Structure formats: structure tokens, C-alpha cells
Amino acid sequence: MPLTWLTRMFPALLLILSGCSDFPRSTPEIDSNNAYILAVRLVAFGKRYSGTEENRKQADFIAAKASEYGASVSIDRFIRRTAAGLIEFTNITAEIKGKSSDFIIIGSHYDIKKIASAPDFEGANDSASSSALLLEMIRAVKASGHVPPVTLRFVFFDGEECQMAYSENDGLWGSRNYAEKLKDSGGIKQCKAVVLLDMIGDADLGVTLPVNSDRKLVEKVLESAGALGYGQYFNMKNIEILDDHQPFLQLGIPAVDIIDFEYGPGNAYWHTNADKIDKISKKSLKIVGDCVLRLVLSSIR
Ligand SMILES: [Zn+2]
Numbered sequence: 001m002p003l004t005w006l007t008r009m010f011p012a013l014l015l016i017l018s019g020c021s022d023f024p025r026s027t028p029e030i031d032s033n034n035a036y037i038l039a040v041r042l043v044a045f046g047k048r049y050s051g052t053e054e055n056r057k058q059a060d061f062i063a064a065k066a067s068e069y070g071a072s073v074s075i076d077r078f079i080r081r082t083a084a085g086l087i088e089f090t091n092i093t094a095e096i097k098g099k100s101s102d103f104i105i106i107g108s109h110y111d112i113k114k115i116a117s118a119p120d121f122e123g124a125n126d127s128a129s130s131s132a133l134l135l136e137m138i139r140a141v142k143a144s145g146h147v148p149p150v151t152l153r154f155v156f157f158d159g160e161e162c163q164m165a166y167s168e169n170d171g172l173w174g175s176r177n178y179a180e181k182l183k184d185s186g187g188i189k190q191c192k193a194v195v196l197l198d199m200i201g202d203a204d205l206g207v208t209l210p211v212n213s214d215r216k217l218v219e220k221v222l223e224s225a226g227a228l229g230y231g232q233y234f235n236m237k238n239i240e241i242l243d244d245h246q247p248f249l250q251l252g253i254p255a256v257d258i259i260d261f262e263y264g265p266g267n268a269y270w271h272t273n274a275d276k277i278d279k280i281s282k283k284s285l286k287i288v289g290d291c292v293l294r295l296v297l298s299s300i301r
Pocket of ligand 1: 113126161271
């Protein structure tokens with residue numbers, strides 16, 4: 001049946017159809033199976049400490065996947081003198097253009113920590129879970145046909161983990177470099193928020209939003225979780241956590257760290273051989289992923 005005939009008969013239809021371009025074809029939703037499979041694949045790269053071949057191969061995989069899912073990918077490699085000598089780091093940015101060129105950074109580190117006391121450390125939660133989820137979020141947004149209100153920059157930071165001890169000159173290499181470049185390029189004003197994900201795959205999920213996060217952004221995270229019926233999994237915790245959101249907070253950009261820093265009893269699985277894929281659940285990936293998608297697609301303007 002020709003559309004012209006239909007719209008003559010039913011003028012309201014024309015109105016509905018003409019408005020359709022502003023609406024997403026479907027609401028982007030996390031496929032928890034895919035997120036989990038991606039986490040398994042990242043873990044399979046092995047000892048992906050910054051500066052290693054394993055890290056490089058993982059970076060190539062992340063860039064290729066993000067590109068396959070339809071994001072515009074750019075790679076930034078830089079060398080820094082660290083307590084463990086010269087190391088080359090790689091930040092990966094995967095962008096989905098929005099209606100506005102203002103942007104939100106959704107970040108995760110993808111390096112894992114080299115730990116002498118835990119030679120079998122796999123970093124399934126710290127850092128495969130959040131990095132896999134970023135990739136799945138890219139897939140979900142692109143597959144939905146949704147054009148975000150603002151541009152989404154998914155940034156995979158290298159070098160979050162320190163070589164010796166976390167300090168001004170050790171750790172957060174990728175995020176410090178990214179923030180410095182943002183400042184130098186005059187892009188601070190256009191960056192509306194930084195939503196950082198870290199250690200979000202724990203089957204016993206309890207997100208502990210640290211106090212060194214932007215208050216309004218924290219409220220929006222809680223609002224988004226509540227609207228999806230996930231309120232019980234998100235709380236504030238009266239601790240400061242040094243993480244990749246910190247360099248952006250220092251630039252005055254609203255930033256929040258979505259982290260579950262109670263990984264195992266008394267955080268006992270953190271930075272130990274226990275951080276394996278069997279501790280990660282598809283359900284946790286979905287809860288956090290859908291909450292963050294809702295936040296970045298609707299709540300932050
Ligand atoms: Zn860590």
C-alpha cells in the first residue's frame with residue numbers, strides 16, 4: 001500500500017512517521033552473554049601488564065572489536081619513564097557521534113597489575129569486566145540505531161595500575177595523559193562528564209561510589225539505577241578511591257567512579273590470584289551496563 005495513500009487517509013500517521021527520526025529504533029540494552037564472552041576473551045590474553053606483548057595484543061583486539069561494532073577508533077601511544085623503566089602505553093578511544101559535539105567519557109582501564117605475590121593474577125574483574133562492558137555498550141548503542149544526545153567517547157585507559165606504589169608519578173598513566181591532552185586542546189568545556197567503570201563484574205555486586213566523585217553525577221547514577229529497579233546494588237561509600245576519574249576531577253570535570261570495592265569478603269579477592277572469571281556474573285555486567293547506558297543516553301545533558 002503506497003505511503004501517500006495511507007497518509008491521505010490517516011493524516012495522523014504522517015505526523016507519527018515524521019517524528020520517528022528522533023526516536024531510537026529500540027532502547028539500547030546490554031547483551032549479558034556477549035559482555036561475559038568478551039571478558040573471557042580479554043582474560044585469555046594472559047599477563048597483559050602495560051608495555052608487554054600481551055597488553056599490545058589486547059589493545060589491538062579492543063580497537064578491532066570497537067571498530068567492528070561501528071565506533072570511530074583512535075589510538076594514542078606514548079612513552080613514559082616509570083619506576084620500572086621506560087614503558088610504552090596505549091590509550092584507545094572509540095567514539096559514537098551524538099546530536100551534539102559535547103561529549104561524555106565512559107572509561108575503563110584495560111591493563112592489569114603485575115603482582116609478585118600473585119603470579120597467577122588474571123584480572124578478570126580488575127580490568128576485564130569493565131573493559132568488556134564498554135565494548136558491549138558500544139555494540140548495544142550502535143545496534144539500536146539510537147543517536148545519543150551527546151557524543152559518547154568510550155576510552156580504554158592503559159597504565160591505571162602502578163609499577164611500584166600509587167603516587168603522582170606512578171599509576172593512572174593513561175588517564176593523566178588523556179586529561180592533559182584534553183586540557184591542552186581546550187576541550188574541557190565540551191566534556192560534560194566522566195563515568196568511570198572499574199571492578200563491576202563481581203557476582204556479589206555492591207557498587208561503592210566513592211566520595212571523591214561529583215555529587216550531582218552520583219545522584220544521577222543512583223536515580224538511573226533506581227529507575228531500572230537496581231537501587232539495592234548501588235550505594236555511596238565514605239572512602240576516597242584513587243582511580244582514573246581523578247585527573248578529570250582535578251580539571252573541574254564532573255566525574256564518578258562506578259566501582260565495587262568489596263570484592264570478596266573484606267575485598268580479599270582484589271589484586272590476588274582469586275580474581276578469576278568464575279567470580280564474574282553476567283547479571284552484574286547487565287545491571288551496571290544498563291544503568292550506565294540509561295545514565296549517558298538520557299540523564300546527562
Ligand atoms: Zn587494580
